Amino acid sequence: MQRYALNASLLVLALIIIGLSQAGAIDLYVQSVIMFMAINVIMSSSLNLVNGNMGEFSCGHGGFMCVGAYVGSLISMLLFTNSKLFGAALLPPATAIFLFPVVLLGAGIVAALAGIIVAVPSFKTRGDYLAIITLAVNYIVISAIQNLDVIGGPRGLTGMRPAISAMGDVINLPWMMIWVLIGCFGSVFLIRRYISSTYGKGVNAVCQDEIAAEIMSVDTNRIKLVTFMVSSGLAGVAGALYAHVVGYLNPGSFDILKSTEAMVMVYLGGMGSLSGSVISAVVFTLLLEALRPLQIYKWVIVPLILILLMQFRPEGIMGNKELSDLFPRLRKYFTFK
Amino acid sequence: MEFVFQNILNALQWGSFYALIALGYTLVYGVLLLINFAHGDIFMVGAYIAYFVATLLLGTMGLGPTATLVLAVPLTMILTSCVGVTLERVAYRPLRRKGAHRLYVVITALMCGLMLENGNLALLGASRKYFPELMEKTVYTFAGLSVTNLKVVVIITAFVAFAVLHFIVTRTKIGMAMRGISWDKFAIPLMGIPVDSIIVFTFVLGSGMAGLAGLLFAMAYPVLEPYMGALIGWKAFIAAVVGGIGDIRGAFLGGFLLAFLEIGVAAVFPSTLRDLIAFTVLLLIMWRKPTGIFGVAKHQKI
Numbered sequence: 155m156q157r158y159a160l161n162a163s164l165l166v167l168a169l170i171i172i173g174l175s176q177a178g179a180i181d182l183y184v185q186s187v188i189m190f191m192a193i194n195v196i197m198s199s200s201l202n203l204v205n206g207n208m209g210e211f212s213c214g215h216g217g218f219m220c221v222g223a224y225v226g227s228l229i230s231m232l233l234f235t236n237s238k239l240f241g242a243a244l245l246p247p248a249t250a251i252f253l254f255p256v257v258l259l260g261a262g263i264v265a266a267l268a269g270i271i272v273a274v275p276s277f278k279t280r281g282d283y284l285a286i287i288t289l290a291v292n293y294i295v296i297s298a299i300q301n302l303d304v305i306g307g308p309r310g311l312t313g314m315r316p317a318i319s320a321m322g323d324v325i326n327l328p329w330m331m332i333w334v335l336i337g338c339f340g341s342v343f344l345i346r347r348y349i350s351s352t353y354g355k356g357v358n359a360v361c362q363d364e365i366a367a368e369i370m371s372v373d374t375n376r377i378k379l380v381t382f383m384v385s386s387g388l389a390g391v392a393g394a395l396y397a398h399v400v401g402y403l404n405p406g407s408f409d410i411l412k413s414t415e416a417m418v419m420v421y422l423g424g425m426g427s428l429s430g431s432v433i434s435a436v437v438f439t440l441l442l443e444a445l446r447p448l449q450i451y452k453w454v455i456v457p458l459i460l461i462l463l464m465q466f467r468p469e470g471i472m473g474n475k476e477l478s479d480l481f482p483r484l485r486k487y488f489t490f491k
Numbered sequence: 492m493e494f495v496f497q498n499i500l501n502a503l504q505w506g507s508f509y510a511l512i513a514l515g516y517t518l519v520y521g522v523l524l525l526i527n528f529a530h531g532d533i534f535m536v537g538a539y540i541a542y543f544v545a546t547l548l549l550g551t552m553g554l555g556p557t558a559t560l561v562l563a564v565p566l567t568m569i570l571t572s573c574v575g576v577t578l579e580r581v582a583y584r585p586l587r588r589k590g591a592h593r594l595y596v597v598i599t600a601l602m603c604g605l606m607l608e609n610g611n612l613a614l615l616g617a618s619r620k621y622f623p624e625l626m627e628k629t630v631y632t633f634a635g636l637s638v639t640n641l642k643v644v645v646i647i648t649a650f651v652a653f654a655v656l657h658f659i660v661t662r663t664k665i666g667m668a669m670r671g672i673s674w675d676k677f678a679i680p681l682m683g684i685p686v687d688s689i690i691v692f693t694f695v696l697g698s699g700m701a702g703l704a705g706l707l708f709a710m711a712y713p714v715l716e717p718y719m720g721a722l723i724g725w726k727a728f729i730a731a732v733v734g735g736i737g738d739i740r741g742a743f744l745g746g747f748l749l750a751f752l753e754i755g756v757a758a759v760f761p762s763t764l765r766d767l768i769a770f771t772v773l774l775l776i777m778w779r780k781p782t783g784i785f786g787v788a789k790h791q792k793i
Contacts, residue, residue, distance in 0.1 A: 279781035468591030
């Protein structure tokens with residue numbers, strides 16, 4: 155019973171959120187904040203896999219999110235909606251309820267393939283040179299999409315929302331919230347299983363000492379390839395969810411600032427701590443929303459808070475520990491590693 | 492043919508800005524192994540400082556444009572250096588003392604950059620500032636080529652600045668100390684070299700270059716806005732790494748390389764493809780030479 159306590163409590167939490175949204179007890183603004191929070195959790199925990207656990211410095215995560223957002227939107231427009239781009243829907247829109255995971259999976263797979271562009275140079279180089287490659291990839295992705303006039307180019311892309319409203323026509327539930335929560339919990343679950351698998355051990359070995367890991371028969375290239383692909387693939391899933399929440403895509407919104415946000419969340423939570431990156435994503439999203447009334451001063455105060463945090467706690471909120479290291483009693487209920 | 496030469500001149504001017512900013516990145520990186528992501532915004536602050544200095548000297552002091560320019564160059568460089576050194580003292584040094592992980596310092600630098608940008612926006616408002624003209628614009632024409640005197644000044648200044656910097660790093664005692672720190676930061680303090688002063692001096696040099704670049708940029712493109720440093724800063728950083736970060740020759744070369752790529756692409760292809768093709772070429776260079784053009788692969792002892 156105790157083993158399932160955390161999973162059960164998360165499920166209950168998700169059901170409560172969905173129930174409240176259904177009953178109209180929380181308004182649309184709060185709902186959207188919760189959805190962005192969940193998307194940020196996916197972003198920060200997936201980047202944490204590369205930046206925290208593997209000890210690389212990837213600063214182009216927004217690019218993969220962009221790939222996922224566009225691919226997810228295009229799949230959903232192709233399958234479920236009558237759009238100018240693809241003409242009539244391939245499937246009856248009602249099937250979106252069962253087939254929406256296809257959209258997320260497709261986005262994830264294509265983004266993971268885009269991750270190979272970064273993974274291949276990482277076989278030979280580490281550290282700041284790799285950081286540049288990720289940065290350049292981010293620019294390349296944004297620039298490529300801006301030059302594709304078919305999907306809107308710099309004007310942006312709209313038309314993926316009807317897929318969500320079609321689900322609502324069949325059964326009246328807050329579908330977007332449901333998918334976002336499924337995506338968020340699924341991603342965190344996947345990352346946790348990945349870190350605790352043999353691959354995850356290999357990731358930690360690569361972080362500690364690559365040469366030693368190589369000597370101890372860890373296939374470092376394969377580890378790097380898979381880790382980058384998992385990380386960027388999940389960023390793609392986050393992007394697809396984001397696209398359907400917002401309903402409008404613009405390549406400019408996935409630039410370096412987006413990547414910076416993801417990086418900030420990772421280092422705020424503490425490198426290599428999954429619970430840290432989840433907590434920091436929640437805190438960071440709340441912080442941004444709480445400071446919204448300050449308008450322009452928001453982006454002065456937020457960096458200031460982060461700088462001060464770094465001064466007084468340079469290892470982030472959790473500092474490379476999981477919740478179970480801080481509160482050992484939690485281990486009775488849940489195995490974190 | 493004229494078209495080609497005209498574009499080469501444009502690329503030289505554009506490359507001068509990139510090179511001057513990339514030098515600052517490389518100096519700080521070489522000594523501290525820190526990517527100072529606030530550097531692009533220091534360049535922006537430099538341009539604004541140049542604007543205030545120039546308007547002050549022209550307006551209230553009533554100096555002539557030439558005298559203003561002569562005074563504005565050192566003043567801008569000194570004041571911008573103060574900004575860089577302040578950042579180092581307030582944000583980076585405490586973290587270095589605590590022995591925080593390198594990447595936390597990088598995040599701090601990113602945040603400092605955001606603060607500078609948005610603090611500027613909050614303080615001065617979103618209205619654009621127009622830089623006063625400090626040089627009579629004269630156009631020289633040789634054989635169909637038109638060159639403004641400003642372009643010549645920018646290009647010559649960049650080369651002179653590089654030569655001075657190269658002299659300081661390779662021929663002076665303080666430069667030797669800088670190279671020493673980047674070689675082995677544990678042995679250098681044992682030799683009686685004040686590491687902190689050397690680091691401050693590095694920031695002075697780098698930020699001074701950024702201030703000079705800001706002044707020249709404001710003279711060439713006289714419209715200032717708070718986000719002008721962000722993109723050019725990122726690109727200069729990429730240029731510095733492609734040249735081989737930590738090596739000032741590499742930074743200088745990388746800046747011009749990126750500028751030639753960008754201008755070349757814009758001259759041949761539609762200009763929307765500029766970033767795409769330029770960065771793809773840089774990516775290919777990085778794939779071939781993972782440590783940049785002048786970069787030396789660090790030997791790892793096992």
